[in-house]
Amino acid sequence: MGTETFLExxxxxxxxxxxxxxxxxxxxxxxxxxxxxxxxxxxxxEQMLQETYSNLSPWQKTQVARHLDRPHFSHYVAAxxxxxxPLAGDRLFGDDRAIQGGPGRFRGRSVMVIGxxxxxxxxxxxxxxxxxxxxxxxxxxxxxMHMAEHFQLPxxxxxxxQGAYPGVGAEQRGQAEAIARAIEALLEVKVPVVCVVVxxxxxxxxxxxxxxxxxxxxxxxxxxxxxxxxCAAILWRSGDKAREAAEALKLTAQDLFKMRVIDRIxxxxxxxxxxxxxxxVRRVGAAIEAAFAELDNEGSDYRxxxxxxxxxxxxxxxx
Amino acid sequence: xxxxxxxxxxTLQSLVRKRETPENLWEKCPGCEKMIFHRDLIANLxxxxxxxxxxxxxxxxxxxxxxxxxxxQLLTVPGVPTDPLKFRDTKRYSDRLKENRTKxxxxxxxxxxxxxxxxxxxxxxxxxFAFLGGSLxxxxxxxMITAAKAAIDRKAPxxxxxxxxxxxMQEGILSLMQMPRTTLxxxxxxxxxxxxxxxxxxxxxxxxxxxxxxxxxxxxxxPGAMIAFTGQRVIENTIKEKLPAGFQTAExxxxxxxxxxxxxxxxLRDTLIRLFDLLxxxxxxxxxxxxxxxxxxxxxxxxxDAEGVKRAAE
Ligand SMILES: [Zn+2]
Numbered sequence: 001m002g003t004e005t006f007l008e009x010x011x012x013x014x015x016x017x018x019x020x021x022x023x024x025x026x027x028x029x030x031x032x033x034x035x036x037x038x039x040x041x042x043x044x045x046e047q048m049l050q051e052t053y054s055n056l057s058p059w060q061k062t063q064v065a066r067h068l069d070r071p072h073f074s075h076y077v078a079a080x081x082x083x084x085x086p087l088a089g090d091r092l093f094g095d096d097r098a099i100q101g102g103p104g105r106f107r108g109r110s111v112m113v114i115g116x117x118x119x120x121x122x123x124x125x126x127x128x129x130x131x132x133x134x135x136x137x138x139x140x141x142x143x144x145m146h147m148a149e150h151f152q153l154p155x156x157x158x159x160x161x162q163g164a165y166p167g168v169g170a171e172q173r174g175q176a177e178a179i180a181r182a183i184e185a186l187l188e189v190k191v192p193v194v195c196v197v198v199x200x201x202x203x204x205x206x207x208x209x210x211x212x213x214x215x216x217x218x219x220x221x222x223x224x225x226x227x228x229x230x231c232a233a234i235l236w237r238s239g240d241k242a243r244e245a246a247e248a249l250k251l252t253a254q255d256l257f258k259m260r261v262i263d264r265i266x267x268x269x270x271x272x273x274x275x276x277x278x279x280x281v282r283r284v285g286a287a288i289e290a291a292f293a294e295l296d297n298e299g300s301d302y303r304x305x306x307x308x309x310x311x312x313x314x315x316x317x318x319x
Numbered sequence: 320x321x322x323x324x325x326x327x328x329x330t331l332q333s334l335v336r337k338r339e340t341p342e343n344l345w346e347k348c349p350g351c352e353k354m355i356f357h358r359d360l361i362a363n364l365x366x367x368x369x370x371x372x373x374x375x376x377x378x379x380x381x382x383x384x385x386x387x388x389x390x391x392q393l394l395t396v397p398g399v400p401t402d403p404l405k406f407r408d409t410k411r412y413s414d415r416l417k418e419n420r421t422k423x424x425x426x427x428x429x430x431x432x433x434x435x436x437x438x439x440x441x442x443x444x445x446x447x448f449a450f451l452g453g454s455l456x457x458x459x460x461x462x463m464i465t466a467a468k469a470a471i472d473r474k475a476p477x478x479x480x481x482x483x484x485x486x487x488m489q490e491g492i493l494s495l496m497q498m499p500r501t502t503l504x505x506x507x508x509x510x511x512x513x514x515x516x517x518x519x520x521x522x523x524x525x526x527x528x529x530x531x532x533x534x535x536x537x538x539x540x541x542p543g544a545m546i547a548f549t550g551q552r553v554i555e556n557t558i559k560e561k562l563p564a565g566f567q568t569a570e571x572x573x574x575x576x577x578x579x580x581x582x583x584x585x586x587l588r589d590t591l592i593r594l595f596d597l598l599x600x601x602x603x604x605x606x607x608x609x610x611x612x613x614x615x616x617x618x619x620x621x622x623x624d625a626e627g628v629k630r631a632a633e
Contacts, residue, residue, distance in 0.1 A: 164529075166549035166557050171567060174577045176528035176548035183502045184534060203486075204498060204529040204548070211499045225486045225495040225526070230553075235408035235488060249491045250404050259403070261492050310499045311464070314457050318400045318493075 003069040003274045009060050013052065013271075016045045049271040056220060058255075059246040062228055064220040065200045066162075069274035071281050073100055073115040073158050076198065079281045080288070081106055081113055089140060093173060096137030098129045098165070099209075101144045103153060107289055112148035114141050114209060115158030118199070131200075132165040135178035138208050142178075145185040152191055154295075156288060157209040159197045162227065164205030179208040186211035187310070192295040192302045194288055196266070197221045197253075198273075213298075213306045214291040215261070217253035218284070219268040223261075224251035260316060264291070348372055350543075364584045373541045373584055375521065378425075378447035381480065382432050385443070385588050391434030394442075396426070396465045399457040404491050412489035419450045428453045428483070429462030433469055437592035439599070440475035442466050446482045446527070448520075453483035455527050456490040460497035460504075463531060467504035474602055476514040476595045477505065481532040485525020498530035505531055512605060514598040516591065519546050519569065519578065537594055538578040539587070540569035546578070 006014040020041050023034045056064065064070075077084045077100075084104030088095040101114035119128030148155045164175055186193060186209075195212035201223030210223075217223060226234075228246035233239050256262045266287045269276035298305065344357040350372025360367075364384050365374040376384075383389035406412040420426060428450035432443045444466035446453040463479070470477035486494040508515045517535030519528075521544040528548050540546060547567040555562060565571045569581045582590050 164548065166554045168554065168558065168560075168562065168566070171547060171549065171554070172575050174533070174575070176546075177533040177577060179529040179548070180498075180502065180531070180533045183499050183530060184506060187499060187503050187506055203495065204526050207495055207498050208529075223492060225491055226488050231488050245408075248404065248406050248408060249488070251491065256492055259493065261496060307503055310496070310503055313496050313500065314399065314403075314460070314493050318403045 003067070005067065005069055005274075007060070007063045007067065009052065009063075013045060013048050016041055016048065020045070046270065049275075053220070053268075053271055057243075057247070058222075058249070058252050059228065059243040061220050061252050062200075062222050062242075062246050064272050064274070065218075065222045067199075067272065067274040069277070070199050071273055071277040071284075072120060073117040073160065073198075074120070075277060076115075076158055076281055076284060077104070077113060079278075080285045081111070084113060087140075087144065090136045090143060092136070092139060094134075094136045096129075096134045096140060097127055098131050098133040098161070099137035099141055101141060103147075103151075106156065106292075107285075109292065110151075110153050111156050112144055112153045113156045113158070114144055115198075116161040116205075116209070118160055129165060131161040132163060133161065133205060134165050134167070134170045135173045135175050138164075138175075138178035138182045141209060142181050142185045145182070145189055148191055149189040154192045154194070154292060155186075155189065155212075157193070157195045157212065159195060159201050159206050159210050159223075160199035161202050161205045162200055163202035164208075176204075179204045182208035183211055187307060188303070190301070190303045192292065193306065194291045194295070196284060196288065197223050197262075198284065202227060211306070211310065213295055213302055213309065214263050216264045216266055216287055216291060217256060217262050218266050218273060218280070219253055220272055221253055222251045223253070223256055224249050259314075259318060261313060346374075349374065366584050371542065371583070373521065373543055375448055375482070376584070377449060378430050378445045378480075378482075382430075382443065382445060384584075385591070386432070386434040386436055386441075387438065391432040391443075394431040394433055394465055394469055396429070396431055396458065396462045398426075399461055402489070403457070403493055404489065406489040406491070408489075415451065415489070423447060423450045425450060427456070427458035427462070429455075429459040431462050431466045431469065433473065433475070436588065437596065439592065439595060440473050441478060441591075441595060442470040442473065442475050443478045443480060445480040448482040448522075451487065453481075453527075454485065454487035454494070455483055455497050455501070455530075456487035456494045457497065459487075460500040463497075463501040463504040467508050470508050470513055471511045474511075474513065474606070476516065476599060477508045478516045478518065478591065479505070479531055479535070480518045480520060481523040481527050482520045483523060483525075483527040483532075485527055495526065498526050501531040502534060505534055509536070512601045514595055516594070518587070518591075519544055521545050522547075524548065524550060533577075536598065537580070539580045539582050539590065540572065540578050541587075542569060542581055542583060544569040546572050 027034045081104035086100050086102040100117045116131040117128045118131035119125035193212035195210045195215045197217040228242040231245040232241035253265045269279045273280035345354045348367040351370035353369045365376045382391050402413040428447050430445050444463050505515045514536050516537045519540040523532050524547045572578045
């Protein structure tokens with residue numbers, strides 16, 4: 001299994017896996033023959049994962065979407081993008097490592113890849129500010145969007161952020177304006193835009209990179225106007241109503257698909273992307289390829305069709 | 320259709336209001352805490368005569384203070400699904416909506432008005448903070464799209480007046496989607512060569528600040544208005560530090576290069592007329608040269624309902 005970090009609702013699974021480990025340890029010491037017992041327990045674990053993960057509540061999905069072992073921007077790019085060259089800086093103030101971006105080749109196609117990077121390990125997470133961008137991040141993204149437009153590179157974005165960073169410097173330097181400009185730039189470009197919400201789609205900081213011709217979401221990712229905790233604090237006036245808020249907000253990929261806000265759900269391996277990151281990256285790659293191929297066939301005015309998509313959003317298919 | 324009956328009649332309405340408001344009503348200024356005679360407050364456009372504090376100004380009163388002779392039309396905004404999430408916190412969202420509709424007499428927090436300012440056609444999309452904190456939901460998005468379409472049709476500048484706590488949580492992701500939708504609306508106005516201005520009033524925060532409110536060709540704010548992406552409490556909780564003096568006020572933003580002007584309410588109308596007049600240059604030139612400005616097609620049925628004109632009920 002690909003993760004050592006178990007979520008609260010995964011306790012029974014953790015216990016089973018603990019038992020398997022224990023048995024293996026005993027077997028290594030030659031004390032017992034455990035072959036059939038381990039197989040039985042492994043089956044049971046797999047079954048339990050299958051059951052648990054096909055019935056995740058919105059709040060459980062929120063935790064899965066935030067799981068530290070889920071593949072990040074850097075994993076996807078390493079496996080899917082040849083010659084990816086991250087470009088730095090907004091040319092105004094600084095470089096923001098919470099948002100990464102640059103040109104590269106995706107299956108024979110030159111693309112501009114832009115996404116949030118939450119960072120790996122404690123040092124990595126601090127260096128990337130946990131994927132919470134400052135204005136510089138969004139302004140770098142805008143610069144890269146314009147570059148993509150100039151050189152006619154399709155844009156691929158990977159969305160994974162709790163939200164834009166709430167800080168003094170971020171406000172001073174125009175967090176709101178920076179986000180608004182990124183949205184505007186994605187509405188302006190004539191090249192095709194494919195967006196994938198790979199983990200957490202947190203509010204304005206996420207939508208800034210998620211205005212595309214195709215918007216895909218991983219099966220257990222979330223995308224919301226506000227975090228369940230934030231919503232609970234405001235509307236219930238209590239942070240511990242996050243579970244209720246998560247239900248009410250309808251923030252799962254399945255909910256968004258029903259509301260026609262997203263185009264496709266990419267299924268996750270049993271037990272979530274965090275258990276099988278390589279398989280997840282493979283599936284995401286296939287989904288991106290399919291999305292670009294679809295757009296090739298549509299092949300005309302990507303800007304007009306993107307605008308039309310957003311104009312119609314909420315007008316079609318809602319009760 | 321009798322065109323005249325569709326105009327708001329300011330005199331009649333102010334008469335009605337006077338009867339509703341006791342003559343001897345006083346209000347306390349949130350700025351200096353001095354008492355202000357209600358009639359003085361109205362005469363002074365809801366600005367404190369003692370300390371110049373700009374109090375909240377109801378959307379229709381504000382419109383009256385800006386349009387010539389206080390006359391404007393309210394444009395019909397196409398309807399949107401009510402409570403698509405069946406959202407319920409401590410209260411049902413559908414009940415909150417009903418209450419706010421009764422309280423304000425409006426369908427939602429965004430009103431769209433058209434009329435003359437200094438003899439020039441101007442379309443305004445204005446948020447009413449009294450309606451669910453001015454929050455931006457699907458109806459607000461349709462409002463901006465309606466306003467953009469009206470501005471383009473009339474070859475008129477568009478003014479957005481923001482007063483909002485941000486996106487309307489009770490509409491979930493659909494409220495977040497109004498950030499690109501409102502941005503799209505103003506992009507189309509810009510492409511038609513028409514000026515798009517924003518007047519940021521207290522408060523303008525969250526998803527509203529991070530979309531149409533910060534994208535004006537000219538950004539004007541009212542004195543003392545709170546303008547932010549993230550609210551102060553959230554920031555304080557994150558950084559565990561005291562915030563700088565005047566943080567996130569209109570004056571702070573102009574100092575940091577984020578907006579163009581801070582304008583006193585009594586000077587606002589003149590400022591708008593002057594700048595609109597100057598920047599309508601391109602649209603006028605195009606008209607004089609007989610060029611048709613490339614008018615972007617909004618291309619979906621709902622937006623055309625904006626042609627209908629609705630009486631400003633109060
Ligand atoms: Zn005062």
